[in-house]
Amino acid sequence: MIKIISRKSDLAVIQAELVAEALKKTDRNIPISFVKKETEGDIDQLTSLSKLSNIGVFTNDIRESLLNNEADIAVHSLKDLPIDDQNDTSIVSILERADSRDILFLKKDNLDNYNNKELKILTSSPRRVYNFSNFLKSLLPFNPSKITFEDIRGNIPTRLKKLLNGNCQGLIVAKAAIDRLISCENKSISNEISTLIENFFWMVIPLSLNPCAPGQGAIAIEVNSKREDIIKLIKKINHNETELCALAERSFLKTLGGDCDTAVGCSAILKKDSIELNAQLFSDDGEKVFNV
Numbered sequence: 001m002i003k004i005i006s007r008k009s010d011l012a013v014i015q016a017e018l019v020a021e022a023l024k025k026t027d028r029n030i031p032i033s034f035v036k037k038e039t040e041g042d043i044d045q046l047t048s049l050s051k052l053s054n055i056g057v058f059t060n061d062i063r064e065s066l067l068n069n070e071a072d073i074a075v076h077s078l079k080d081l082p083i084d085d086q087n088d089t090s091i092v093s094i095l096e097r098a099d100s101r102d103i104l105f106l107k108k109d110n111l112d113n114y115n116n117k118e119l120k121i122l123t124s125s126p127r128r129v130y131n132f133s134n135f136l137k138s139l140l141p142f143n144p145s146k147i148t149f150e151d152i153r154g155n156i157p158t159r160l161k162k163l164l165n166g167n168c169q170g171l172i173v174a175k176a177a178i179d180r181l182i183s184c185e186n187k188s189i190s191n192e193i194s195t196l197i198e199n200f201f202w203m204v205i206p207l208s209l210n211p212c213a214p215g216q217g218a219i220a221i222e223v224n225s226k227r228e229d230i231i232k233l234i235k236k237i238n239h240n241e242t243e244l245c246a247l248a249e250r251s252f253l254k255t256l257g258g259d260c261d262t263a264v265g266c267s268a269i270l271k272k273d274s275i276e277l278n279a280q281l282f283s284d285d286g287e288k289v290f291n292v
Contacts, residue, residue, distance in 0.1 A: 001031045001032070001033055002030060002031065002032045002033070002072050002073065002230075002233075003025065003032075003033050003034075003035055003038060003070070003071040003072045003073075004016045004019060004020060004032060004033070004034050004035065004063055004071065004073055005034075005036070005065050005066070005070065005071035005073070005074050005075070006034070006035075006037075006062070006074070006075045006076075007036070007037065007039055007058060007062065007084070008037065008038055009155045010155065010157070010181065010186075010189050011154075011155065011180060012036075012075070013034070013036065014076075014180050014181065014184045014186075014189075014208070015075050015077065015180065015219050016034055017184075017185075018031045018035075018073040018095060018219060019073070019075050019095065019219065019221060019237070020034075020123045020157075020179075021154050023055070023078060023233070023234075023237060024096060024238040025237075026236045026237065027232075029275060031043070035065070035070060035071045035139075035231040036227075037061060037062055037065060038061070039058050039059065039060070039061040040061060040198055047215040049144055049269070050184075054226070058077070058080040059074075059076050059080050059081050059222075061083070062074045062155070062156045063086060063089055063207075063222065066089055066222060066223070066224045067088055067089065069223060069224075071259040072223070072224075072227065073092075073221050073222065073223050073230060073234060074221070074223075075219060075220075075221060075222075075249040076218075076219070076220045076221075076222060077215075077218075077219065077220070078094060078215030078216075078218040078219065078220040078250075079214060079215040079216045081214045081215070081220055081222075081260065082145055083250055083253055084254070086222075088224065088225050088226070089222050089223065089224055090222065090223055090225050090231070091114060091220050091222055091223055091239050092220070092221055092230075092231050092238070093184075093220075093221045093234045093236075093238035093239075093243075094218050094220050094221070094234055094235040094238060094239060094242050094243045094246055095218070095221075095237065095242065096239040096242050097176075097178050097217045097218045097239070097240075097245070097246065098175075098176035098179055098180065098217040098218075099175045099179055099217055100174075100175075100176065100207065100212040100216045100217035100218075101170070101175050101204050101205055101206065101207055101210070101212065102128060102172055102173070102174060102175060102204075102205050102210055103173060103174070103178060103202055103203070103205070103263055104121075104132075104136075104170060104171070104172050104202065104203045104204075104205060105160070105166070105168050105170060105171045105172075105173075105197065105200040105201070105202050106164060106169055106200055106201045106202070106203075107163065107170070107199065107200060107201075107247075108172045108199060108200060108201055109169075111141055111142045112142065113143040114140075114144055114169065115142045115143050115144070116144070116145050117141065117144055117145055117167050118144060118145055118146050118147075119140075119144035119146070119147045119148070119150060119168055119170060119261060120147075120148050120149070120150055120167070120168040120170070120171065121136075121147065121148070121149050121150070121168065121169070121170040121171065121172060122149075122150055122151075122152040122159065122162065122166075122168050122171040122172070123149055123152065123171070123172040123173075124151060124153060124164055125172070125213070125263075126263040127213060127263045127264065127282065128149075128172045128267050129149040129208075130263055131209075131210055131211075131265060131280060131282070131284040132147075132148065132149075132172065132205075132210070133149075135209050135210070138206075139203065142272055150168055152171070156173060156177050156178065156181055156193065157193065157196065157245075159171055159173060160193070160197065160200075161196065163200070164196065164199050164200075167263075171200075173215065174212075174213075174216055174226065175204055175217075176216065176217035178193065178197070181193045182194055184189040193201055193288055196204065207208070207267040207276065210265065211265030211266050211267040211278045211279055211280055212265060212266070212267050213265065213266075214249035214250045214252065214253045214264065214266045215249055215250055216245070217245045218242055218246045218262060220244040221234050221237075232285040236284075241270050243276060244268075244270055244275060245268035245269065245270055246268070248262050248268040248275050248277060249266040249267065249268050249277070251280060252264075252266050252277060253266060254269075256281060262281065263281070263282040264280065264281050264282070265279060265280040266278070266279040267279070
């Protein structure tokens with residue numbers, strides 16, 4: 001029996017199920033069970049992600065379960081994992097990446113109603129705040145008097161509901177999260193997200209303008225380093241191109257001395273025998289330090 005552990009959120013469970021599907025393709029007779037666990041980042045829903053003290057607030061508790069043999073493999077969003085190598089565990093495989101771009105939702109309204117008014121956007125990411133401040137106004141079919149950003153916590157349905165029922169006009173999230181929720185086999189989840197987004201206009205932002213968080217859209221599989229049997233099995237489902245690009249993004253971030261909460265956008269694309277990197281780095285005050 002292979003025990004897969006993940007966070008409790010719908011998206012995390014869907015990602016664990018995608019790993020199970022990939023394993024079943026290698027051997028349909030592999031018995032698989034699922035373990036769900038709340039992490040520090042799930043329990044504390046009030047503190048801004050950028051202000052939570054510990055790196056790995058969505059991954060450390062799950063990693064401990066691996067070391068305690070409560071599960072055989074852990075499934076994470078790669079962008080949530082600390083950059084530095086962890087003692088006693090390893091990222092063994094990365095599934096084929098989903099769309100790594102960000103998506104902007106805006107409440108449906110007569111667009112003229114947004115002219116000459118403040119446009120308030122919800123996001124949990126300093127990277128998005130800093131970068132969208134640079135270009136968003138030029139993409140809009142109306143002219144807001146100014147654009148401001150407010151912090152938001154919670155899973156994707158919660159965020160969409162906060163946008164729908166609150167006093168902000170927009171929300172930025174990872175497109176991969178939306179895609180996975182809409183396309184999942186659980187029709188209750190899929191229908192809820194589909195119904196919610198009918199209330200909004202939306203815009204997918206190109207990576208050329210808005211490099212993603214390093215590893216965004218990729219699912220990582222972590223294993224106890226002592227479990228050679230599990231490591232051999234999990235390596236079979238690694239997607240090499242995704243691994244090369246995602247690790248290049250994370251290596252760039254590590255070179256800068258950053259981590260998963262650093263305001264860096266970095267998108268890697270494999271082109272023949274080379275990797276093309278598009279990256280942006282912001283200082284703590286939101287000023288762009290460089291663009292490469």
